[in-house]
Amino acid sequence: MxxxxxxxxxxxxxxxxxxxxxxxxxxxxxxxxxxxxxxxxxxxxxxxxxxxxxxxxxxxxxxxxxxxxxxxxxxxxxxxxxxxxxxxxxxxxxxxxxxxxxxxxxxxxxxxxxxxxxxxxxxxxxxLPIEVAGYTDFYAGRQHAFNVGSMFRGAENALPPNWLHIPIGYNGRASTVVVSGTDIHRPLGQRKPPDSDMPVFGPSRRLDFELELGSVIGTGGRMGEPVTVGQADEMIFGYVLLNDWSARDIQAWEYQPLGPFQAKAFATSISPWVVTKAALEPFRVSTPQREKPLLPYLRETGPLLYDIDLEVSLRPAGAAQATIVSRTNYRHMYYSAAQQLAHHAVSGCRMDCGDLLGSGTISGPGKGEYGSLLELAWGGKEPITLDTGETRSFLEDGDVVALTGGAQGEGYRIGFGACTGRILPAPPEPDWGS
Incomplete structure (x- = not known):
């Protein structure tokens, strides 16, 4: 590099x-x-x-x-x-x-x-550095989308028909965006075991992290007025590390026919420092070559991604040290934050100061570069081994996940600090009564 x-x-x-x-x-x-x-x-x-x-x-x-x-x-x-x-x-x-x-x-x-x-x-x-006006998460990493699609639909149908044309996203919950260091309770919800005709209720058994970069919107727009990709880039103040915690079993049951809901709404962690776009300016890189041409409103005006090295570590409860489970780079994204913002606003949706846009899971081409346990352990079929000798398919109670990252300059580093979270047991179920 x-x-x-x-x-x-x-x-x-x-x-x-x-x-x-x-x-x-x-x-x-x-x-x-x-x-x-x-x-x-x-x-x-x-x-x-x-x-x-x-x-x-x-x-x-x-x-x-x-x-x-x-x-x-x-x-x-x-x-x-x-x-x-x-x-x-x-x-x-x-x-x-x-x-x-x-x-x-x-x-x-x-x-x-x-x-x-x-x-x-x-x-x-x-x-928490910002008052989060709204939170939108995207699905804009090609390798991640291909990996997940391959698990559920096969490699030949991995990408949805629209994926190469639009940055797919969903509106998340601003109310549960929390600062690094906040403990995360394992969520409760419905899930449907493969061998059951009916769903069951209880704690998620397939809890996961997602390595993302969040863009922080500094200046908003007006309802009914689209913005260009260039204007969108000017609206972005800076970036944070973002962990979009995911309950994969709850998600698998609820997302058809719509998208993520309870599987994502319980928590999203961000790093406490917002690294400005100005500090990252020397590290701009181009988005990848397009497999299909984008419509004019999404076309790049110049390099819109950044060369930012990223790592994920996992430390089990009681372990003296963490295991690095993934190393990747933000430059692997297919769509930039500016393109995501332009697409978000193109219908006339008003964007506000403090809006937070999650990049989507950042995964590189190699298995050690995947940005989620769903990919690293391939849906639970290939558990990963930690330095402690323990294995993981999904997160267990007491696990601490830490995201770190930075852009390397000539004799200096533009770092983000860390974005950490510890998994606590699910809360006790209320007396549902009648």
Whole structure:
């Protein structure tokens, strides 16, 4: 994989940001929401091993997003995102100048101010970074769609007839999008065993993860007005790691004739830091060659994907270390986030600031590059073996799944941190009564 250089300062006076392999160098500056013990929520950016308090910087007059009032003393970054690309660029430039080695010294040289705005990440509780207006998940990875289709319909009929023409998606639940580190209860629901004429009720037995990238919409549109792919790309503020937890047995029973419902609605985890599109700009790559031509409203205006390496690890309860079960790359997607957004809006659907679009499961061509256990264990027929000697076809209670990822530049890495979740037993069933 080729490494790339980037415009902007390469070193920060925050020394940990210059360390090899650091997820949060000065060229990254991802946005999130945090709080310290006993304090209110506020917006921040990650720099090295620290979080920088943007609300305090705004109060001190060192950054200005150009709004009529403060935008960073909020419970989400939505107010800032809604200001649009010009404000995003202005604040990024201000932060880079304040944090660069040899840059604007007003923060670095003011010991009292610096000590009041720069906190170790270990002291910060990281919260959901955005107020999720709506959540839509797509099915836009060709290898994943082919793998799943092959299991259920055979390789010759793996892709639905429309798959090469539109990014297929469904509307999920914004109410159960949670930040990394939130425990996930095994869902209850209906499933139909193969040897039964009737469905049964109980905890899912085929619980799975899905490795995805989520795009965060910064500026919305208007109902009744489509947007072009180019306009859609401008509307995207940044990206998060996303785990769209899936109950495969509940899904298999409920999805005919419509789509996923309870099998997906119980939880979706995202990473706490939103990596901006500006930070990822040097890593743009083209979507793959089209097997069938796309209609004009979906055609690419330039490179729309990103070269982002991704990993999934699984750690059983009580295990000392995790096993990496998948390594893949976001560049394997067939449809980009901008194409997904353009398709979403083309009917006249209004898109809002804070909308979250899941990429769909990211799977590469090799078995070790698959982004779900459904594929890795091939529907349960080929269980995978962990470093502990245990095997998995699907997730068990106590398992911790972690998604990590980053784009490798020339001497620096644009990382996402981690998106983790631990599986808890299903909740006790209520007394259904009569």
């Amino acid at each position: 080729a490494v790339r250089s980037s415009e902007g300062p390469s070193r920060s006076w925050v020394e940990s940001a210059n360390a090899a392999g650091c997820d949060f160098p000065i060229r990254n500056l991802p946005y999130g929401v945090f709080r310290r013990a006993g304090e209110a929520l506020r917006c921040g950016v990650a720099i090295g091993d620290f979080v920088l308090d943007l609300a305090a910087l705004e109060d001190a007059g060192l950054i200005n997003a150009g709004a009529h009032g403060p935008v960073f003393r909020e419970r989400s970054i939505n107010a800032f995102m809604a200001l649009g690309p010009k404000a995003w660029a202005v604040v990024r430039a201000q932060l880079m100048s304040l944090l660069a080695e040899g840059g604007d010294g007003r923060l670095r040289e003011d010991v009292v101010l610096c000590g009041g705005v720069l906190f170790p990440l270990a002291e910060a509780e990281l919260m």
